[in-house]
Amino acid sequence: MSPAERVAPGTGAAGTRAAGTGVRTAKGRRSARTDLNGARAAVGRAGTALAQWLRRPLTSLHLILGVFGLLTTFGLVMVLSASSVESLTSDGSSYSVFTRQVLFCAVGLVVFYVGLRIKPRTLRALSPLLLIVCAVLLAAVLVPGLGTVRGGSRSWFTLGPFAFQPGEPAKVALALWGAHVLVLRRKVMHRWKHALLPVVPVALVLATLLVLEPDLGTTVSLGIVLIALLYFAGARGRLLVALAGGGLAGAVILGLTAGYRQSRITSFLSAGSDPLGPGYQATQALYSLADGGLFGVGLGQGRAKWSYLPNAHNDFIFAIIGEELGFIGAFAVLALFAVLAYTGLRIATRSADPWLRLVCATLTAWMVSQAAINIGYVVGLLPVTGLQLPLISSGGTSLVITMFAFGVLANAARHEPEAVAVLRNGGQGRIARLLRLPAPEPYRAPAPRTPAQRVRR
Template sequence: MVAVPDTAPARPRRASRVPRRVSAIRVALTGWLGRPLASFHVVLAIFTLLTVLGLVMVLSASPVVSLNTGAGLYTVFKKQLLYVLIGAVLFWVCLRVPLARIRALSPSSIVVGLVLLAVVLTPLGVKSNGAQSWFRLGPISFQPIELCKLALALWGAHVLVTKKAVLHKYRHLLVPVLPVALLMFALVMLQPDLGGTITLGIVLTALLWFAGAPMRLFGALAAGGIAGVALLAVGTTYRLDRVLSFLSPDKDLSGKAFQAQQAKLALADGGFFGRGLGQGPSKWNFLPNIHNDFIFALIGDELGFVGCLAVLGLFAMLAVVGMRIATRNIDPWIRMVAATLTVWLVAQAAINIGYVIGILPVTGITLPLISAGGTSVVVTMMVFGILANCARHEPEAVSALRSQGPGRFGKLMKLPAPDPYQPPKKRKPARPTAPPRGADRRGGVPPRRNVPQAEGRRRAPERQGYSRAGAPQARQKATRGNPRAPKGGRR
């Protein structure tokens, strides 16, 4: 028998639906980001997610910490909730107050910050964890360095934008921003507070970077910053132990390197999806201070790699939307403030996550909006309020809010429509005085006008009797006795 070949036509393969879905999602996302208030909504979403995640993780870690202090079971969480409520009110205030008024108040805020940094070094300040950097009013504690960071960002941007035309000169670029910042550094180092010094240096560096300072200046600042950090690290025993344990992590696992080693073990034990919310064993005295500086380790322990990746994604989105707000604004002060505040928050989160995973020495810097804290949480929420206010001042957002109304969220929060940007009026140059009329003092002859050469050439024929109706009379007289002169008048 002869095999008969199958002549049935082959079925066409179905096109993959994955590229179509990806392209559809990309088009939808691009269209949504093109809306006037997209940056504002993204900032609100990041702010809400970080705040909720911080409350959940502090609630998970607070019972053990509260029991160790002998207080109630949820004392730490209640205090954190109180600070979040205070910060939410200040977030709304910073979102509602016009940015022009915030800029006008920045010189006063820097003066108040310097006074508080000086007063905290007196007996009115409270010493905690080896640093005298706190004010205590009953159950509420207050750390002035956090407000000084925000004041330096607002006031420094105000000064640098005002002197924008002369920033190419070093004396205008550095004075008075650098002397005031150095005074702040000195007062903070006297406490001493290593984490506050580092974040204050980040704010100053971001201001000078976005002001267009030359690169050689940053080299000098880096050298001074490294010297200051080394001085603070060597000045106290526990900071020196942190640095030595970072340089040799396997030398003393049960002593100096215990905290950093336990943080790595908590991250490793969490796996991909984690042990489950509230089920992490690292908070049961295995990792000291887990609710504050090392809360990222608790996230890895209970929520796993997925939870850590979500936190990294939120701060990456904050970096992108913060720079988007800075580039889409036309007001130079708003541009510099939005960029500086974004660098501050993202760099602080990067340092915290860096020393938890073991690539940086432990510095005691908190994870913004997630770590338990008082003043740091309140000031961070204020920073988000100013950043959201900057997002509402984008030109397209201003046009939409003034023409279409405040929207649902604006009506709920009673937010006024932002004013459009008005560039400062340029000063008119002084008008030169007219020369005196009449005779000159020397010889009675009026002063001779300095006529340009082109103008003198153009007006010379008119002085010789040039007639626009016919040929010039002077040329006719000059050509009567000249045999080489052309005949017929003009050519």
Template sequence: MTTATRERTGWLADARRSLDRPLTSYHLVLGVSGLLLALGVVMVLSASSVYSLQRYGNPYAVASRQLMWVAAGLPLAFVASRLPLRLVRALVLPGLLAAIVLLALTFTPLGVEINGNRNWLSFGGPFLLQPSEAAKLALALWGADLLARKSRLLHDWKHLFIPFVPVSGVVLAMVLGQGDLGTSLVLFSLVLVLLFVVGIPMRFFAALVVCVAALVTYLAVTAPHRIRRLTSFLDPFADYHDTGWQAAHSLFALGTGGWWGVGIGNSREKWGSLPEAHTDFIYAVIGEELGLAGTTIVLALFLTLAYAGVRIALRVEDTFVRLAAAGITGWLTSQAVINMGAVLGLLPIAGIPLPLVSYGGSAMLPTLFAIGLLVSFARSEPAARAALADRAAARAARKRRSARSKEG
């Protein structure tokens, strides 16, 4: 065996040992989420500075709000990581009902239309609420709880589908009624993940995918603005000054960044050429300022988060925890893939934010709550629970020894 081979084998062995540690999932979720959150704050500050100056007369206006949402979301994530499992499950049905009520309110005078989608609520004041973001979390947890309670009956397709599929269909229909096709795709991905994890027969799985694909195609080709989006996705330069503008300037940003980027704060596209630079298209600004290296690191971080979520789902013993971890992971991963795919020109523009990175409190708070739950689920892995118990016993023993030494 050559020296190079021995070094490579040794490196792989070290990596395998690191992944086999009992608290690996816990550390991965915390570390990756923290890195994405920190990067998001920096990139929102950079991408929004010109927009903030033009609209509010203060280059830090949007970034300050983002910091406020992060400051509010971190304690929320901590609380979620410490909530007893029984309390989480007791709250899932009220949470889903509240999400449905808020979705219904968007069809009243409280609803606000932005960029062709009536998916915002205004209760007065400067802040708007997007109920569909909370609906993702509510549907993931309610679906996990329902399917876990019926786990012994799921061999019968009626129990597998009812009431989970009809209720999910209601939520999806309300979001589609708002005109928000991107969020609908994320919700549908979440539903598919939950059904796949509980073992839906492949014929039902395929039929469900075909039906929803047909519905999405129908909605895409019957709405003029969606047809324009689809056309601009296929060739953004065919209608460069209209429907292809955003997609084209996203590609310009990525091309300008090259391998290593033009440097943080030096984006040219954020000066007004790239719409939604600090929200849906922040990944393009990352590509421009940090280059291919930056976008690859962000992609690797989301893949690592997905790996950690799958690892948790495979290792935990509780059925609800397994399904909830899978649902949350499916939600965050599908949303990240749809967002990055649109920025890269691989998918049509869907108008959804990049989790933990894009600006927005309506998305940030439910996402951080979900991350807190993933941290809690990681701590419930059998090996992790034993390791944490050993640590607690060791700390207690040190305290007793310290107390005895002081008394002596």
């Protein structure tokens, strides 16, 4: 072959294809880098927009109203789906439980409006009276002929087709009154005497009345309110550990002294040993969650509510959510309660009123902790305690009181200093004017006491 006929390396058909491949590969890498940079820029713009939105004065109010609306609507839908079979079996109509829930929701909206509209200083002034009323009702419900026994517990007042459980408002009353007392002592909370008295003895009296019903679930919720009050008020860690340990020991003792509670603990410790006995409900809940998979079997298409899972529309409604809406629906519920935790603590940290700060933090901790306990025993991480999923489970008194708590949180969001400035100077908007909400007043700290007014400690 002559030199002229020789082909230089990298030329010819094979060389041309290799060169073309190299060019295409380089173009692909540049295109990938461009796409990656574009995605990063989009994420950066989204993060900047979110940060700017979170800095707006009324963001806390919009967040708490959004969570409240979504949880309430979602709860009504799921109660209708989960209770339809049991309603048809017991009352001949698929809508009987749902109708009662809607009626209680209407009452709850009125109570929510009261919590949203009432002035914080007025609510604080009323807190001792509310606590006394709740204590009297808790004592009265134990009297035969006044209280009604349901599910082995004398914890209800029955008024025609409606029933009222005084243990539910007692939790909120303790939060309001306890915050009132502890805020006055916030500078001496490091002393055990001032941290304990009189909040802990009063809480123990309420807990004793609840145990006498007996209602262990509400007692646990009351304990959560007490621990949250002391924690956010600045009590010593050793005191909190001692109280939490004492409360846990008391719950174990109470759990072992009653047959049905003991069977719940035993079935939890030996899960799967007797799936048709005491562990039947927990086992069926896990089957429901497993059947749901990622996307669920479809809203209203669940099988567990066909007499397989007791209390499907009440304590175990999260299992129905997992079955019908799958992991996506269950995760949405968890996300909403996570947003509630963030928003409630955000309102607490941004409030100028120390009493509102403590109330908001305590109410948030109570609702989120109760949701965590309910979901925990549905998925098998905790023994069954009978606590409801706030705003989602069927239950009139719980729904109404939780709505009032959301109203207080929304009221506190309107009283954030920046929100007060915007609402008083820029106008409250059409909805606030329609609801006739008063313009929020800025917080004014009480005048310092003179030396003659101070009491020696």
